[in-house]
Amino acid sequence: MQIRTVRTVCPYCAVGCNVIVTSDGKRIISVVPSKRNDINYGSLCIKGWKGFDAVTSKERLKNPMKRTERGFVEISWEEAVDIVVKNLSEIKRKYGPDALAFIASARCTNEDNYLMQKLARQVFGTNNIDHCARLCHSPSVEGLISTFGRGAATTSIADLDNAELYFIIGTNITEHYPILGARIINNVMKGKKLIVADPRNIHIAKFATLHLRLLPGTDLALLNTMANVIVKKGLYDKKFIEERTENFDEYLKVIEYYDLERGSKITGVDPELIEKASVLYATSRSVILYSLGVTQHVQGVQTVQAIANLAMLTGNVGKPGTGVFPIRGQNNVQGAGDMGALCDFLPGYVRVDDENGRRKFEEAWNCKLPSKPGLSLPEMFWEAYKGNVKAMYIMGENPVISESELGIVEEALKKLEFLVVQDIFMTETAEFAHVVLPAKSFAEKLGTFTNTERRIQLIRPFLDPPGNALDDWKIFQLIARKMGYDWNYNSPEDIMAEISKLVPQYKGVTYDCLSENGVQWPVNESCKGTEILYTEKFARSNGKGRFMPAHWERPSDFPDEEYPFILTTGGIYYQYTTGTMTRKVHILEREAPSPFVEINPEDAKSLGIRDGELVTVKSRYGELDVRARISDSVPRGILFIPFHYREAPVNRIVNPHIDPKARTPEFKVTAVKIVKKVIQ
Ligand SMILES: Nc1nc2c(c(=O)[nH]1)N[C@H]1C(S)=C(S)[C@@H](COP(=O)(O)OP(=O)(O)OC[C@H]3O[C@@H](n4cnc5c(=O)[nH]c(N)nc54)[C@H](O)[C@@H]3O)O[C@H]1N2
Numbered sequence: 001m002q003i004r005t006v007r008t009v010c011p012y013c014a015v016g017c018n019v020i021v022t023s024d025g026k027r028i029i030s031v032v033p034s035k036r037n038d039i040n041y042g043s044l045c046i047k048g049w050k051g052f053d054a055v056t057s058k059e060r061l062k063n064p065m066k067r068t069e070r071g072f073v074e075i076s077w078e079e080a081v082d083i084v085v086k087n088l089s090e091i092k093r094k095y096g097p098d099a100l101a102f103i104a105s106a107r108c109t110n111e112d113n114y115l116m117q118k119l120a121r122q123v124f125g126t127n128n129i130d131h132c133a134r135l136c137h138s139p140s141v142e143g144l145i146s147t148f149g150r151g152a153a154t155t156s157i158a159d160l161d162n163a164e165l166y167f168i169i170g171t172n173i174t175e176h177y178p179i180l181g182a183r184i185i186n187n188v189m190k191g192k193k194l195i196v197a198d199p200r201n202i203h204i205a206k207f208a209t210l211h212l213r214l215l216p217g218t219d220l221a222l223l224n225t226m227a228n229v230i231v232k233k234g235l236y237d238k239k240f241i242e243e244r245t246e247n248f249d250e251y252l253k254v255i256e257y258y259d260l261e262r263g264s265k266i267t268g269v270d271p272e273l274i275e276k277a278s279v280l281y282a283t284s285r286s287v288i289l290y291s292l293g294v295t296q297h298v299q300g301v302q303t304v305q306a307i308a309n310l311a312m313l314t315g316n317v318g319k320p321g322t323g324v325f326p327i328r329g330q331n332n333v334q335g336a337g338d339m340g341a342l343c344d345f346l347p348g349y350v351r352v353d354d355e356n357g358r359r360k361f362e363e364a365w366n367c368k369l370p371s372k373p374g375l376s377l378p379e380m381f382w383e384a385y386k387g388n389v390k391a392m393y394i395m396g397e398n399p400v401i402s403e404s405e406l407g408i409v410e411e412a413l414k415k416l417e418f419l420v421v422q423d424i425f426m427t428e429t430a431e432f433a434h435v436v437l438p439a440k441s442f443a444e445k446l447g448t449f450t451n452t453e454r455r456i457q458l459i460r461p462f463l464d465p466p467g468n469a470l471d472d473w474k475i476f477q478l479i480a481r482k483m484g485y486d487w488n489y490n491s492p493e494d495i496m497a498e499i500s501k502l503v504p505q506y507k508g509v510t511y512d513c514l515s516e517n518g519v520q521w522p523v524n525e526s527c528k529g530t531e532i533l534y535t536e537k538f539a540r541s542n543g544k545g546r547f548m549p550a551h552w553e554r555p556s557d558f559p560d561e562e563y564p565f566i567l568t569t570g571g572i573y574y575q576y577t578t579g580t581m582t583r584k585v586h587i588l589e590r591e592a593p594s595p596f597v598e599i600n601p602e603d604a605k606s607l608g609i610r611d612g613e614l615v616t617v618k619s620r621y622g623e624l625d626v627r628a629r630i631s632d633s634v635p636r637g638i639l640f641i642p643f644h645y646r647e648a649p650v651n652r653i654v655n656p657h658i659d660p661k662a663r664t665p666e667f668k669v670t671a672v673k674i675v676k677k678v679i680q
Pocket residue numbers: 013014136169170171172173175176177197198199200202214215216217218219291292293294328329330568569570571572573574575576577668
């Protein structure tokens with residue numbers, strides 16, 4: 001038994017807290033926060049303190065398995081790779097490369113994701129590669145690239161301390177990014193201002209200078225109205241707009257429509273509150289932090305653009321203490337996007353239809369690359385349902401719980417001629433697979449994660465892998481080699497050497513230079529990172545920021561007489577995404593063991609619903625039985641159901657509409673009714 005202590009990164013949310021772990025190789029002896037870093041210096045949330053235990057669960061996958069009539073049986077790696085290669089190449093030969101679809105993972109390392117997209121593109125010749133950013137922040141990627149030139153946070157976590165005002169819109173920050181939430185609350189206690197725009201009475205709203213409880217799906221109208229007020233009062237930054245931006249006149253034309261009266265009518269927020277918020281935001285050094293309350297809507301991209309517009313209007317970007325901060329979700333969702341695990345982007349956000357951009361990769365990988373954008377995550381399932389996608393390879397994703405339109409997802413998976421699932425556990429999705437491949441978890445492998453502030457950080461192994469589990473990247477290499485490709489990576493460091501050659505943002509990155517506190521991209525040749533983006537110019541080709549105005553439209557599925565409630569969905573503090581890890585951790589499961597629907601006390605009273613009672617929530621798309629939790633955290637007319645629980649998979653009933661550009665589902669607004677469960 002050998003005791004080892006390593007510094008590594010929490011595998012849950014994208015804050016990317018640094019931890020020191022001690023283990024004997026089999027068990028975790030202790031997990032404590034690192035003090036020497038700019039992210040979490042000395043603190044962790046409950047998932048950091050306790051959630052690491054998930055990977056020591058006895059339920060970890062240990063050997064490859066294949067489906068037989070008698071259920072799953074364990075097989076050797078050799079046989080598993082043979083089956084995968086035989087089936088994928090056969091299906092490609094019969095139906096063409098686009099009959100294959102690959103799902104990468106925001107839970108896996110940059111190196112894992114880089115090789116998976118390379119496998120899809122170079123070896124199998126398809127752009128059908130995507131990952132959960134599609135369900136989450138792809139509106140941020142589109143929205144911020146179109147306005148600023150880069151689809152990531154403009155500033156750093158440490159720089160948040162330099163702001164005078166935080167505008168938190170559409171994020172339950174204290175439950176989902178607890179260490180960031182705590183940092184902001186600390187600063188507010190010291191006198192900084194805080195505006196919260198959220199329909200629910202979330203914890204951070206208790207500390208807010210102003211809480212705007214807008215109707216779900218009206219953010220674009222709110223942001224346009226704030227801009228209207230700021231312009232009318234002459235509080236905008238003329239010099240910044242003139243020197244650094246373009247398309248301002250078009251913006252003025254659109255926001256003119258959103259006077260206070262109209263804005264208040266659409267959003268349901270008192271006009272005085274909107275006015276006060278606008279003045280405070282424009283007259284302070286302000287940073288906007290947002291997440292899924294903004295992006296998971298059919299107007300997600302346009303709302304992100306409206307946020308960028310507001311920041312440019314007031315010169316609140318490119319300087320210390322200002323900025324636009326999309327708080328990314330999963331530990332490595334920023335990195336998976338950077339690595340090109342997206343159906344429309346090659347590594348480094350080169351569009352797949354950009355011929356010049358593509359050439360660099362064709363030369364490096366010695367192949368011809370497809371130029372047509374691939375299928376996004378929801379489209380992969382639709383096409384499989386229709387019979388056009390015949391095989392899927394899923395790494396570290398559990399769509400049977402997390403995707404919208406679960407009815408279609410399950411049917412689609414059943415129809416596939418071949419499904420490979422590569423995970424650390426036997427998930428609900430893996431139950432559908434023909435072959436299941438056991439991967440090492442973050443605890444057993446070396447590699448990098450890129451957190452929400454673009455910081456590339458090193459993760460280091462501290463446990464022995466269970467059974468014959470392999471690194472995700474190594475499994476791809478076995479497949480590529482069997483397919484006749486000469487992949488020769490000896491370690492993840494070799495993969496990073498290739499990434500740093502091909503992805504300009506990661507130019508000078510080496511594991512040596514990451515070893516202390518990591519580095520924020522873009523990184524130069526000498527491995528110096530960038531804390532604040534756009535200090536001199538924006539990253540669009542002409543160096544200017546571009547105002548991208550849009551009019552507000554109603555959400556895709558809106559309440560009426562039959563379905564009078566708005567259902568909104570999201571997560572809670574103790575559980576994480578589809579629960580494959582947190583639900584195996586005793587303390588987390590003890591605190592939040594079962595699904596619920598939150599309903600306002602007055603609504604509950606008028607419907608005669610008691611706390612804890614079983615109710616049925618019905619939408620136009622399906623129905624769900626779940627227990628009621630009476631709580632004034634939701635206003636009248638709004639219900640909330642968390643999406644973590646397989647016992648009540650809320651995505652059976654959410655509306656099926658997606659943002660047409662980013663293709664992100666509108667998880668945040670579905671019209672529903674709620675009735676007492678009739679027990680027969
Ligand atoms: N404990 C825990 N932490 C997590 C996760 C987890 O599952 N559990 N998941 C991680 C991931 S992958 C992600 S993407 C992030 C998500 O982090 P968040 O985006 O903070 O999580 P959500 O629960 O989706 O919360 C969105 C907030 O938006 C509000 N909201 C809903 N509709 C609207 C609207 O129309 N307008 C506005 N302004 N607000 C609205 C909701 O009331 C809620 O407070 O969290 C990460 N961290």
